[in-house]
Amino acid sequence: MEDIRAVCPRLYVIIKVRIVRNIVSLLLGLMLVGGGVALAQCPVSVAVGGDGPRTKTEMNIGVGGVYTMLQSPSPDVMLKPNLGYHGNVQLALVFGKTVGIQTEVCYSGGSVDVKLRDMDFERTVRTTTIDMPVFLSLRLLNIVRLNVGPQFTVMNRAEYSIEGETYFFGPLYPTFNLAAGLGIKLLGNLMLEARYVYPLGLGSNQFMGHEFETLSSRITAGLTLVF
Numbered sequence: 001m002e003d004i005r006a007v008c009p010r011l012y013v014i015i016k017v018r019i020v021r022n023i024v025s026l027l028l029g030l031m032l033v034g035g036g037v038a039l040a041q042c043p044v045s046v047a048v049g050g051d052g053p054r055t056k057t058e059m060n061i062g063v064g065g066v067y068t069m070l071q072s073p074s075p076d077v078m079l080k081p082n083l084g085y086h087g088n089v090q091l092a093l094v095f096g097k098t099v100g101i102q103t104e105v106c107y108s109g110g111s112v113d114v115k116l117r118d119m120d121f122e123r124t125v126r127t128t129t130i131d132m133p134v135f136l137s138l139r140l141l142n143i144v145r146l147n148v149g150p151q152f153t154v155m156n157r158a159e160y161s162i163e164g165e166t167y168f169f170g171p172l173y174p175t176f177n178l179a180a181g182l183g184i185k186l187l188g189n190l191m192l193e194a195r196y197v198y199p200l201g202l203g204s205n206q207f208m209g210h211e212f213e214t215l216s217s218r219i220t221a222g223l224t225l226v227f
Contacts, residue, residue, distance in 0.1 A: 055095055058090070058094060060089070060226050061087075061089055061090070065085055066218055067218065068218050070215070073213070075117070077115070077210050079214070081110070081111075082112065084127070090104040091103055091104065104132070105131075106131040106133070107129070108131070109129070110126075112125045113125075114207050121208070123207075128156075130155040131152065131154070133179050144182070147183070151177040152175060158205075170204050172216045174202065177197050178197070194219070197217060
């Protein structure tokens with residue numbers, strides 16, 4: 001693998017993405033099977049009285065920061081991501097006390113400093129992203145939440161300007177991603193959440209005539225208010 005990386009960096013990135021994609025697909029399948037077993041043991045019904053199993057909905061609002069880790073085999077372009085921000089609205093359907101299905105709309109913004117290696121030229125690329133994940137959510141001990149599932153990037157706008165003219169950098173994130181998150185309840189309805197997002201594909205970008213591909217994973221962390 002090291003020889004392939006040295007001879008053909010682009011081929012190395014593609015092989016790495018395919019290997020990781022197969023692994024995470026297997027893990028996701030196992031999680032979904034486990035969730036199906038849990039759902040089979042937890043009837044989907046609303047209890048009229050007593051302590052029987054019930055189905056309930058949750059709506060949460062969160063804010064936080066996001067950091068993008070970029071890998072690119074391009075020998076001509078240097079990428080330096082900056083800390084960004086995000087806000088989301090979550091909606092969950094919870095079966096009983098431990099299993100739920102959660103989705104959300106997440107808006108995030110950020111920037112990447114892009115520089116050409118062979119000349120003193122640098123620009124800041126501004127990014128705007130809308131993501132919609134669909135999670136299998138496990139609630140443990142009433143204070144811990146584990147989320148895993150696909151995350152769809154439905155909009156990703158990245159652009160920079162030169163002398164007042166706007167140029168498109170191309171999407172940093174592919175449409176299909178895999179996300180896993182951990183949430184821990186703090187005081188009352190306040191929860192601390194962290195998430196890792198892995199891309200199931202490469203981004204196709206261009207900067208000052210240079211075309212290249214990027215592999216962009218993300219880490220997010222923030223506070224969520226649970227209703």
